[in-house]
Amino acid sequence: MRAPERGALPLGLAATLGRTYGRLTEVVQGLSDADYDRPTRCEGLAVGPLLVHLLYDAERALMGFATPSGAEADRDFVTYWQDFPPRPDGEPVPDTRFLRTVASAYAEPSKKLAGHWRELSEAAARAAVVALAEKGHKVETQGHVLRASDFVATLVVEATVHHLDLTLELPAAPEPDPEALQVTARTLDGLFGPEAWDVIGWDTTTYVLKATGRLPLTEEDLDMLGPSAIRLPLLG
DSSP states (O other), X not given: OOOXXXXXXOSOHHHHHHHXXXXXXXXXXXXXXXGGGSBOSSTTOBHHHHHHHHHHHHHHHHHHHTSBOOSOOOOOTTGGGGGSOOOOTTOOOTTHHHHHHHHHTOSSIIIIIHHHHHHHHHHHHHHXXXXXXXXXXXXXXXXXEEEHHHHHHHHHHHHHHHHHHHGGGOTTSOOOOHHHHHHHHHHHHHHHOHHHHTTOOOOHHHHHHHHTTSSOOOXXXXXXXXXXXXXXXXXX
16 A cells, blocks of 8 residues: 655644644543543553653643754754654653652642643643744754754654553543644654555554554564564654
């Protein structure tokens, strides 16, 4: 099968980020306190600690938008992830203990942790609107310089993958935003390469889950991918 051309990022990325974060808010706002102890697809992290991890990513967004740069961009929405290779199977998420400790400090996570996420994520989405309104705007983050649009795409990918992680035992939770899934797939396409993507027959959600190691590859998958299978997972 021939893959569609999906290399370009969509217009209106700030709105995509707003919807992406909004869907995550929908996932957590109706949970009970006990639900924050449910497991996720992230090794060693329950719902509460994983939401804390997402809080810090929204904080990364605000810090990035508040750190404009006049330097040349040295990363784009694909190459940014090359500094974050996937972890070996079974290796826990870095700072797992720290994230658990912070999550445990929220006495009523269904109110206070969810409320903190909503406020911080909404602020980050508003900041994205301002940053993307300036043509050619660049930001500094994680020791690199990215165009604002590429930076926003990295935020969409992080939130979308972890949205799928959070909903492992939450079958009634809403799905990620469709355009956010497409941005994530475009990013994975860039990391995987067109030759590999040309043989993939998965739907977009399955692609994201399998290309990030959230779902194991079956024998049929290995036959489909051939020698490209060794390149998975692309992200941790």
